[in-house]
Amino acid sequence: MGGPGVGTPPQGYPAYDAGPVTEAFPAFTEPAGPTGGPAMGTVPVHADEAPRWPGPEAAHAPAPAPAPVAPAPGPQPPRQPLPTPPGPAGKQTKGAGPAAKPAKPAKKGRSKLVLLGGGLVTLVCVAYGAGLLLNHSDVPKGTTVLGVDISGSRDEAVNKLEQAFGTRAAAPLQLSVGGKQVELKPDKAGLTLDAQTTVRNAAGSDYNPVTVIGTLFGVERTAEAVMPVDEEKLRVALQELGGSAGTATEATIKFDTGKPVAVPGKAGEGLDVDGSVDRVRKAFGELVGSGKAAPVELPVTTREPTVTQAELDRAMKEFAEPAMSGTVTVKAGAKSLPFGAKSLPKIISMTAVDGRLVEKYDLEALKATYGNTFDGVMITRGTGAKTAVTPQDVAGALGKALIGKTPAERIVVIDTNAG
Known part of the structure; x- marks a missing residue:
C-alpha cells in the first residue's frame, strides 16, 4: 500500500538498518543557556521523533550554513562596594572608605571687603560719567586762567580773557634807566597776551579721572596764559630807551626842522639790553596777572656808539x-x-x-x-x-x-x- 513507511528509505536510496527508533537519535544533553534553556543556535531533538528523509528535490540543494554560536560570556569584574556616608558630626562610619574633608566656611570679613570694594568701584564709575557730562563744552568746567574762570565755548572764553586782561596787557610798563623814569608800551615792544592760543590750549576734553571727578566738587583746572614775546622787537624798543635815558647816545638823524640833521653818537652809560630782556618780560607777566607792577630798575652799562660815522x-x-x-x-x-x-x-x-x-x-x-x-x-x-x-x-x-x-x-x- 501507499508510500514507504516510517524508517523505509525512499526509492532510489540504499537500504540500511536504521536500528531501533529509540536509538536513531540518542539523547543529547545541550549545555544550558544563560536562562537555563537550550544553547543559542541549537535545535532540540526528541527521542520519540522519527527522522525525516529529504525528498529527491533536496539532493542537489546546498547544505545549510551552520548557525552562529554566541561566544561564552567572559568573567565579570568584581563589584565595588558603595561608599558609606559619614556618620554624625562628620565622623567616618566603621568599615567605610576615607571620608571627604568638609569645605571650610567663607570668612565673613573677606566678604564684606569684597562688597565694599565693588560698591566703591561702582560709585567712582558713576561719578566719572557725571563729570564727563559736565565737561562737554569746548573749555571744560572749572578751567581758570590767572584766577578767571573761562569755561564754556571758545568764543566765550576768548571774550572773558580780553575783558579781564585786555586793559592790563595794553598798559605801559614803568621802567627806570640810570635813575630816569621811562615808559615802555607793550605793543611796541612785542609783548602780548595771546587769548586765542591760550583758549586753544585750554580747550578739549580732559579724561583724567582725577580732573573729571574733581569738577563735581568744584576743583579748578588751571591753564597757563600764553604771553609770547617778540624778542627782536623788544630789543629794538630797549635800545631806543637806552638812547633817551642813559648818558650814552647813538648816532641818528633828526627831521624836526623839516630838513635832515645828522647827530653823531657818544660813549657813556647806557641801558644793558641783554640784561633787561628777562626783567621786562617778567614785569609784563606780573602786570597782566595782578594789574600792578612796581617800576622796574633796568641795568646799565658803559656803552660805545654802534653806528659809525660812515x-x-x-x-x-x-x-x-x-x-x-x-x-x-x-x-x-x-x-x-x-x-x-x-x-x-x-x-x-x-x-x-x-x-x-x-x-x-x-x-x-x-x-x-x-x-x-x-x-x-x-x-x-x-x-x-x-x-x-x-x-x-x-x-x-x-x-x-x-x-x-x-x-x-x-x-x-x-x-x-x-x-
Whole structure:
C-alpha cells in the first residue's frame, strides 16, 4: 500500500538498518543557556521523533550554513562596594572608605571687603560719567586762567580773557634807566597776551579721572596764559630807551626842522639790553596777572656808539636827504594825499639796529595824518578777502615815494589788487 513507511528509505536510496527508533537519535544533553534553556543556535531533538528523509528535490540543494554560536560570556569584574556616608558630626562610619574633608566656611570679613570694594568701584564709575557730562563744552568746567574762570565755548572764553586782561596787557610798563623814569608800551615792544592760543590750549576734553571727578566738587583746572614775546622787537624798543635815558647816545638823524640833521653818537652809560630782556618780560607777566607792577630798575652799562660815522653818512645820502627833498603823494583808488615838510617829521625817524640806521614809521601819527582819506577803498588780499586800507599799506607806499628822485617816482599808488 501507499508510500514507504516510517524508517523505509525512499526509492532510489540504499537500504540500511536504521536500528531501533529509540536509538536513531540518542539523547543529547545541550549545555544550558544563560536562562537555563537550550544553547543559542541549537535545535532540540526528541527521542520519540522519527527522522525525516529529504525528498529527491533536496539532493542537489546546498547544505545549510551552520548557525552562529554566541561566544561564552567572559568573567565579570568584581563589584565595588558603595561608599558609606559619614556618620554624625562628620565622623567616618566603621568599615567605610576615607571620608571627604568638609569645605571650610567663607570668612565673613573677606566678604564684606569684597562688597565694599565693588560698591566703591561702582560709585567712582558713576561719578566719572557725571563729570564727563559736565565737561562737554569746548573749555571744560572749572578751567581758570590767572584766577578767571573761562569755561564754556571758545568764543566765550576768548571774550572773558580780553575783558579781564585786555586793559592790563595794553598798559605801559614803568621802567627806570640810570635813575630816569621811562615808559615802555607793550605793543611796541612785542609783548602780548595771546587769548586765542591760550583758549586753544585750554580747550578739549580732559579724561583724567582725577580732573573729571574733581569738577563735581568744584576743583579748578588751571591753564597757563600764553604771553609770547617778540624778542627782536623788544630789543629794538630797549635800545631806543637806552638812547633817551642813559648818558650814552647813538648816532641818528633828526627831521624836526623839516630838513635832515645828522647827530653823531657818544660813549657813556647806557641801558644793558641783554640784561633787561628777562626783567621786562617778567614785569609784563606780573602786570597782566595782578594789574600792578612796581617800576622796574633796568641795568646799565658803559656803552660805545654802534653806528659809525660812515654808516651815518650812508643813511643821510640814501634816505634822509631824498625823503625831505620835496613833497610825496600816496594814492589809493581814486583818492590821494600829499605828505610834506610839516607832516613827515611827525611820521618818520631813524633808529639803530645792529650798527645800521634804518627808517621807522609812527603808524599812529600816520593814521592821524591821512584820517578818512582812503575810506571806502578796498584791497584784495592774497587770501581773496577784500579789506580796507590800513596804516601799513600807506607806510609801504610812502617808503617807496620818499626815495624817489623824480616827480613821477615820488607818487606811489597802492595796488588794490594785491592778491
